[in-house]
C-alpha cells in the first residue's frame with residue numbers, strides 16, 4: 126500500500142525543490158509538486174518526520190544529511206534504460222571513433238556517466254568485445270543512485286531491460302528463462318562507482334577519459350545546470366576526446382569548447398585536440 130503524501134505547500138516546495146536541484150541537479154517544475162511530494166514522503170516518514178518542512182531542515186542543516194541525500198536521490202531518479210538503447214551511436218563510436226583514437230594511443234578510457242542499472246555499459250562492453258577492442262579499453266560506469274549501481278553490479282536483466290535486444294546481444298548475455306545475465310568477462314571489464322555529475326570534484330576525480338557517454342540524464346536538468354555539468358565533463362575529457370549525449374539532448378545552444386560532429390548519422394561532441 127502506498128503512503129499518503131505529506132502536504133507540500135508552495136513555499137516548502139520552492140525551498141525543497143531548490144535544494145534538490147542544487148545537490149542532485151534534478152529540476153521539478155511547480156506543476157510537479159504532487160509528484161515530488163509522493164516521492165519524498167516515504168523518506169521523510171522513514172526518518173520520523175511528519176512534515177516536509179522538517180525534512181527539508183534536516184536535509185539542509187543536519188550532519189547526517191549527506192547520507193540521506195543519497196537515499197533521496199534513489200527515490201527521485203528515473204532509471205529507465207535498456208540493452209541496446211540508441212545503439213547506432215554506440216556502434217558508430219565503436220567502428221569509427223575508437224579506431225581513430227586507438228591509432229594515437231594504446232589504451233582508451235570510456236566512461237558511462239549515468240549508467241543506471243548497467244544496461245548501457247554492458248552494451249558498450251559487448252560491442253567492444255565483438256570487435257576485439259575490449260582488452261584495449263578501460264570501462265568505467267557511474268551513477269548517482271546507489272540502488273541503481275547495486276543492480277548494475279549484478280549484471281542481471283529482465284523485463285523492459287530486454288525489450289529491444291539487438292541481434293548481437295545473444296553473444297553478450299546468457300539467458301535463463303526470462304532473465305539474462307551479462308557474460309562474466311563483460312561485467313568484469315566494467316568498474317562501477319558512485320559519481321554525482323553536479324559535483325565537479327567527483328567528476329574530475331574519475332580521471333581523464335577519452336570518451337564520456339552521458340545519455341538521457343541531462344533532460345532532467347535545467348539549462349544552467351546542463352551548462353555546468355557539460356563543462357565538468359569537458360574538463361574530464363582528454364583533448365580530442367568525445368562526449369556522447371542522448372538523441373534528444375542537443376548541446377548546440379550552449380556553444381562552448383565542444384564541437385558537434387556527425388558520423389554515420391549519429392552526433393558526437395568533440396573536445397579540441399591540442
Ligand SMILES: C[S@@+](CC[C@H](N)C(=O)[O-])C[C@H]1O[C@@H](n2cnc3c(N)ncnc32)[C@H](O)[C@@H]1O
Nearest residue numbers: 149202205206239241269270321322340341342
Ligand atoms: C534515464 S537513466 C539513463 C540511463 C542510460 N544512460 C541510458 O541512456 O539508458 C538516467 C540516470 O541518470 C542518473 N542521474 C540523475 N541525476 C544524476 C546526477 N546528478 N549524477 C549522476 N547520475 C544522475 C539517474 O540515477 C539515472 O540512473
